[in-house]
Amino acid sequence: MKFLRYFLIIATLFTFHKGYSQANPYRDSVVQLYGVVMTADSLKGIPAASVIVEGRGRGTISNGDGVFSIAVLKGDHILFSSIGYKDKTIHIPADLPGNQYSVIQLLISDTTYLPATILKPRPTREQFERDFVNIPVQDDLYETVRKNNNEAQRRALLNSLPADGREAVNYQLRQQANKAYYAGQVPPMNILNPAAWLDFIQAWKRGDFKKKN
Incomplete structure (x- = not known):
């Protein structure tokens, strides 16, 4: 019975290996x-x-x-x-x-031909300032500018947007450098650091610790 069981197991593995080899003829190449x-x-x-x-x-x-x-x-x-x-x-x-x-x-270079654009300067600085001030701007653009310049909106975006590759790598490198710098010793505690207390007070005044809905 044991011999028959081993024979069936080996036959099954051989059949599976053969079928996998036929489906992936280049797997070992x-x-x-x-x-x-x-x-x-x-x-x-x-x-x-x-x-x-x-x-x-x-x-x-x-x-x-x-x-x-x-x-x-x-x-x-x-x-x-x-x-x-x-x-x-x-x-x-x-x-x-x-x-x-x-x-x-x-x-081969992939050349893309764009339509020609002709730039003409204003004859005088006064005319440029007059035309620049009198350019019509839509109300929707004004509202968009107000939202983008709002401090609370910028802080919300800063907290919600993920860090890009450069920021993530810089943070990781700073963590590794800090760990290597204090290797074999106890890192200092910022509870007695005046600069850390100043950063904490400023963050508290900005409302960074308020609960965000």
Whole structure:
């Protein structure tokens, strides 16, 4: 009975492995894709060019000289893109011998022609000031400006909007630096710090500790 049970388990695993291999023929065919992204006209490296593996949610960007390196699978489609250039897609051969694939990818400039705009200055400063003051402004714009300049509105936006990437990274770096600075010792308490008390009083006067509905 034990032998039969083990035989059934091994047969099931073998069948599952075989079916998975047929559904994913390139799952173990890892290829190191590397190369350089360059302009087609001047052959200069394109920095920060996106190298995306389509359908897999993975990618990388080129360095300052246009050089990149990423692990892909045989049969993948790789999309190269950069602002100001036309996108280009390449295919990693499914029958590629070895596990390395190099490419020099040239991107063509994507030119967009905008309609011409002619700027004419006012003849005199007095005429400019007169026209600037007399420009009609809609009431809705006035109301929008009032809301944006309201201190309570700005404070609410500051508390509700999430931090961007730079703010988050700066906060994390400050936390790490503070932790490393006081490593092996007790950090000072701000209860006796006059500057901390001043910040607390100012925040209390601004109403930062009031309950927000």
